Structures are given as structure tokens and as C-alpha cells.
Amino acid sequence: MNLAEADRPAAKGAKTLVAVRHVSKQFANGTIAVRDVNLDLARGEFVSLLGPSGCGKSTLLRMIAGLGDPSVGTIDWATMNHDAWGRPARELGFVFQDPTLMPWATALDNVILPLKLSGTNKGEAEARGAEMLALVGLKGFETSYPRELSGGMKMRVSIARALVTHPKILLMDEPFAALDEITRHKLNDDLLRLWEANQFTAVFVTHSVFESVYLSQRIVVMAARPGRVMADLRVEAPYPRDDLFRTSADYAHWCRIASEKLKEAISA
Amino acid sequence: MTDATLSPAAVPHDGTDAEARPIFREDRKVLGISTEAWPGILAPLGIGILALAAWEFIVWWREIPHFILPGPLLIAKTLVTDWATLSASLWVTLRITAAALIAAVSLGVGLAVLFTQSKWLEKSLFPYAVILQVTPVVSIAPLIIIWVGDINLSLLICAWIVAFFPILSNTILGLNSADHNLRNLFELYGASRWQTLRYLRLPAALPYFLGGLKISGGLALIGAVVAEFVAGSGGSASGLAYRILEAGYQLKIPRMFAALIMISMSGIAIFLTISWISHLLLRRWHESALKREN
Ligand SMILES: Nc1ncnc2c1ncn2[C@@H]1O[C@H](COP(=O)(O)OP(=O)(O)O)[C@@H](O)[C@H]1O
Ligand SMILES: [Mg+2]
Numbered sequence: 001m002n003l004a005e006a007d008r009p010a011a012k013g014a015k016t017l018v019a020v021r022h023v024s025k026q027f028a029n030g031t032i033a034v035r036d037v038n039l040d041l042a043r044g045e046f047v048s049l050l051g052p053s054g055c056g057k058s059t060l061l062r063m064i065a066g067l068g069d070p071s072v073g074t075i076d077w078a079t080m081n082h083d084a085w086g087r088p089a090r091e092l093g094f095v096f097q098d099p100t101l102m103p104w105a106t107a108l109d110n111v112i113l114p115l116k117l118s119g120t121n122k123g124e125a126e127a128r129g130a131e132m133l134a135l136v137g138l139k140g141f142e143t144s145y146p147r148e149l150s151g152g153m154k155m156r157v158s159i160a161r162a163l164v165t166h167p168k169i170l171l172m173d174e175p176f177a178a179l180d181e182i183t184r185h186k187l188n189d190d191l192l193r194l195w196e197a198n199q200f201t202a203v204f205v206t207h208s209v210f211e212s213v214y215l216s217q218r219i220v221v222m223a224a225r226p227g228r229v230m231a232d233l234r235v236e237a238p239y240p241r242d243d244l245f246r247t248s249a250d251y252a253h254w255c256r257i258a259s260e261k262l263k264e265a266i267s268a
Numbered sequence: 269m270t271d272a273t274l275s276p277a278a279v280p281h282d283g284t285d286a287e288a289r290p291i292f293r294e295d296r297k298v299l300g301i302s303t304e305a306w307p308g309i310l311a312p313l314g315i316g317i318l319a320l321a322a323w324e325f326i327v328w329w330r331e332i333p334h335f336i337l338p339g340p341l342l343i344a345k346t347l348v349t350d351w352a353t354l355s356a357s358l359w360v361t362l363r364i365t366a367a368a369l370i371a372a373v374s375l376g377v378g379l380a381v382l383f384t385q386s387k388w389l390e391k392s393l394f395p396y397a398v399i400l401q402v403t404p405v406v407s408i409a410p411l412i413i414i415w416v417g418d419i420n421l422s423l424l425i426c427a428w429i430v431a432f433f434p435i436l437s438n439t440i441l442g443l444n445s446a447d448h449n450l451r452n453l454f455e456l457y458g459a460s461r462w463q464t465l466r467y468l469r470l471p472a473a474l475p476y477f478l479g480g481l482k483i484s485g486g487l488a489l490i491g492a493v494v495a496e497f498v499a500g501s502g503g504s505a506s507g508l509a510y511r512i513l514e515a516g517y518q519l520k521i522p523r524m525f526a527a528l529i530m531i532s533m534s535g536i537a538i539f540l541t542i543s544w545i546s547h548l549l550l551r552r553w554h555e556s557a558l559k560r561e562n
Contacts, residue, residue: 067452094456100449103553104471116467117457145553 016078017043017169017201018064023073025059033059034227037073039220041169046195046202048212048219050258052266056227057205061171064203065094093162093200095172099154101146101161107133108142111160118165132160137190152183156190163194169201176211188214189242196239209262213254214246221258223265230265233258338522343529346522354511354523358530361492361507364420365538368427369488375428376435376484377477381465384443401433405491409498423495423507430491431484438480442473475554478546485538493531 020039026032034056041047041064049057062068064075093114101110112129116122130142136156146154155175162170176184192215195202206212212219213235221231235254237245245251296303320340326332327339334342347354379397383390405426413422446468454464496509508527515524550557 062452065456067455092456094453096449096453098449100447100453102450102468102471104474105553113453113467114457117454117459117463147553147555 015043016040018078019074019076020060020064021074021076023060023063023070023075025056025063025068026071032226034063037227037229039229041201041203043078043168044199044201045218046192046204046216048204048206048216049222050206050209050212050219050262051222051227051230052224052262053207054227055222055224055265057207057222058173059227060222061173061203061205065092065171091165091168093165093167093170095155095158095162095170095175097174097177099146099151099158101154101157103146106143106145107138107149107157110146110157111164113161114165128164129160132164133157135163135194136160152179152187155179155187159187159191159194163198163200166198167200169203170195171203173205174207175204177206177208184211185246191215192239192241209255209258213251213258214241219258219261221261221265223268230268231261233261335519335521338525342522343525347526347529350523350526354508354527354530357506357508357511357527358534361489361496361509361531362534364423364427364492364496364507365489365534367424368431368492369485371424371428372431372435372484372488373481376432376480377439380436380439380443380473381470383440384469385461385465390440397433397436400429403429405430405494406498409495412495413499419499423492423499426495426498427488427491430494431488434480434483434487435477436480438476439473442476443469445476446472475550475556478542478549482539482542482546485542486535489531489535489538 018039018041020037020041023037024032024035037056037060039060049060051057059068063070101107102113105113108126108129111132112120112125115125115128120128130139133139133142136159138153138156138160141149141153146157149157158175162172176187179187188211191202202215204212204215216235219231219233219235220229221233222228223230235258237250237254298306301309324339324341327337338346379393383394408429409422409426412425413419416422416425450468450472451464454468459467492507493509496507497513500507500510500513508531511527512524515521515527547557
């Protein structure tokens, strides 16, 4: 039971999917959101970006997604297929802090949006969408509108939409922060289940130590003003993780270590 | 959750969010109208009947002559006896109103879409739409009638000018009000401009557009009537406004009231129709159309 603090962020042996190199981002108003971030995301790993509010987690995640370019530095993808327009297809799913559903569309229509936009035929899209909804535990809610769903259910729809294209990487920006604790635990469990089954790379932004330890193999601790990476921890606890893990001494131990790192980051 | 199989059954029903039921509910109905809507219909109806009775009584009691104030019964009788003339005129006015509204919708939405595709276009053209809006239609109606020549087309243009702006400005607002994160999402999935318009901006604009349409429906009728007053004083019109002018000259005051009532009723009918369409389109998803229990 030891915490290996990796000098080289990527796990040994695992292939790098995304390489963030010397990335800085300065907004037009002068705010330096992140400064000189280096980060390798390995194929199939579960990484959390942990840090206080305002440390540039969202900015970094959005840049990885291709929403907003870095001011300095590069973000390289190991493989890059190109779409019909010759643009690099990033093969990613994105989950925002809010469910970000189209209120005028049913749960199913929301889930199949990415397929519709890429021109998949309707029949196939709907079949895949329904399958995905069932996978996130919303079988029978295909024709429900977002207004008719609870916060947790909306988030499930949002996750189903992000996964319906079978992306290589799933980026999540504090997806469960607005949910109550019971619902959050449940969604954490379901997320892990989906990750173990589908083998995508997961990048999970959170400001909760407990959530990051429960979910991840690796925690990247960030500090604010300017946003930067302070520590890169490995949580050496086996999967599957469940309620037993949540109450174990092991879990408490990792939480304590991550907390300390976060405290160092905040006071740095 | 030790095995990672992905059947839906793997999500236990444990009293958390998966147990929640839709908060949407169907209303109980009487005669096709929900029970909660009935008081809103019956109350104003009762007030109306009381007021009409008081009116009839005062006219009878003070022996007010017909050419000053006819009672409601006489007006109703006139509506029946003059129905042939009045309904023909009503038809003329309604046709112009409907055509103006259709023109306002197509041009308003069309221009709004163009404007949101090009800021430059919006900046250069929108001020002129404002000028069109703030110019009183009575003041330009005579000019339009002279320039255009054809009376029906002139009236149509006048009614259109009045009805156009609320649809344009509301639709622009709606098209620009699509959720920022949703726009990012469309960008992430490489949506084309057309796809973003079709699947994101137009649906987001729908409630705003319908709000504009509710205002424009009434305005189109007002525009048609006002323009016809202008044209009617020149003796070349056949709609309801012209009937009012004509009845005024001939001191047929009951007929004037009858025509007036037809205009009001048409306005109410237009408003109710648009409200109903709006309700049908928004009832499943928009805040304004959803009823929630607290
Ligand atoms: N679009 C923007 N324009 C200007 N400043 C921004 C913008 N987005 C974020 N910021 C600033 O960048 C910093 C990092 O923000 P963010 O990435 O949202 O942090 P986090 O997600 O960790 O809370 C904050 O100081 C924030 O105010
Ligand atoms: Mg954030």
C-alpha cells in the first residue's frame, strides 16, 4: 500500500492517447487560466483533475476537447482519424456540469444527437440510442422530456449521449457536483461499471477528494492563480470498486494523501 | 456491484432517482377543456353578461335614441339582418389580416435567420426594420395607397409593416438564446451551420417566435383596419373598417357597433388560435406551458 508519485505521468507500458505539452491559456481579459501544463493521458486510464474552483480544470478539459485553442503549447492525439470535411475526428464524448439537454427533444432524441449530426441513419441511431439509455438505467424513459426527469436521470441521459458514439475518451466536467450525495454515489458506481466494460479513457474533473479517489487510477492535483499541475498521484487500489471500498481503510488512506496534496496545492 | 455486466437490471431500484416518475401530468377535462381552465372562462363570461344586461337596461330606462347608443339586443338583431353585407366585409378584412400575418412570419423568420448568420447584415439592416416599426402606419398608409395602386395590396403592405417587427425581433432574440453549452456540444460533434440552425437554434427560438406571433396576430388585424380607414375615407375599400365609416355617414349606429363587435371578435379569435397552437407546440417541454405541483 504505497502511493507511487510518478515522475513521468503516463503509466509504464500504457500507450499515450493525448499528450498535453507546455500548454498555457490566457483569456482576452488577461486571466491566465492555466500555465505550462504537461500531461499524458494513457489509453484506457481513469484520470481525475482535482483542484479548487478557478484553477483552470474546465479550461484545460475544454482545450483537450478542442473547445478553445491553447495560447501556447500543443495538444497532440496519438491517432487521428479525419471526418468527411477533413477535420480531425477527436472521437470524444463530453459531459458538462449541467446535463445540457435539448429541452424540446425526448431523452432518446437527445441521446442520438451525435449520431444524427454525423449522418447515421435514423433506424440505427435509435436502436443504438435505446441500447445506451438502457445501459445507463433509463429503459422505458425514451419518450420522456428532460423536464419530466430528475437531476440524476438527466445526467444519465447526458452520459448516454456522450457514450453513444463509443468514443475513445470521455471528458467530464464536474458532472455530479449538483447532485445529492446518494444519487452521486450511484452515478459514480454506474460510471465505473461503464468504464470497466467499455475501455474508454476517462478524464473526470472534480473538486471532491472523495470522488476523485473513489473513481480514479490517477489524480492530477491542480492549483490556482495561475492554474497549474501540482501533483500527479496514482491510486493503487484494484477495481471493481464498490461500497466496500468506500468504507475501507484503504480508501481513507488514499483520501488522506490526496487531501494533503490538495492542501499543499491550495496553500502553494 | 462485483460483476460488470451491463444489463439494465444492474441499476438497482433503491429509492433514488431511478424511481422518480415524470412530473408531467395530464389534466382532467370537461367538454375538452381542463377543469382548471373553466373558472378563467366562466368568470369573464359572467361579468360580460352582467355588463350587457346593465347596458340594455340603461338604454331602455333612459330612453337613449338608437343613433346615440343602441342596446345590445338591437346590435345583435342588426348583426343578423345585415349579416350578408357584414360577413362579406369581415371576409375581406380577415383575408388581408391572414395574408399580412403570413408575410410577416415568413419575412420575419427569414430575415431573423439571415441576420444570425451574418452579424454584418444584421447591423446594416436592423435599423431600417426599427424605422419601419416606429413610423405610425396611418401616416404612411396614404403614400402606400398612392404608390401601390391596388387597394388590397396596399392594405396588405400596411398590415404587414405593423405585424412584422415583433416577429423579427423576437425570433432574433430566440435564435441567439440557444444554451451556450449546447452550442459547444454541436461544435464538438462537427455540426454544420445548417444542422446547428435546424436542430438547435430554430427549436430554441420557437417559444420566442410564438410570443412574437401572439402580438403580431392582433397587430396585423389592427394594421389592416387602420389602413382601411385611411383608404375608406377615400371611398375605395370594402372591409369592416369601411362599413364602420359608411354606417357613420348614414347614422346607422347599430350597424357600426355590429361591425365593431365583429372586429373585436376576430381579434379574440386570432389570439385564442395562436395561443392554442403555441400551447400544442410547447406543452411537453417549455416552462411556460408546464404545470407543476409544488
Ligand atoms: N471565457 C473566459 N474568459 C475569461 N476568463 C475565464 C473564462 N473562462 C474561465 N476564465 C477564468 O479562468 C480561470 C479558470 O477557470 P476554470 O477553468 O473555469 O476553472 P475551474 O473549472 O477549475 O473552476 C478562472 O479565473 C476563470 O475566471
Ligand atoms: Mg469548472
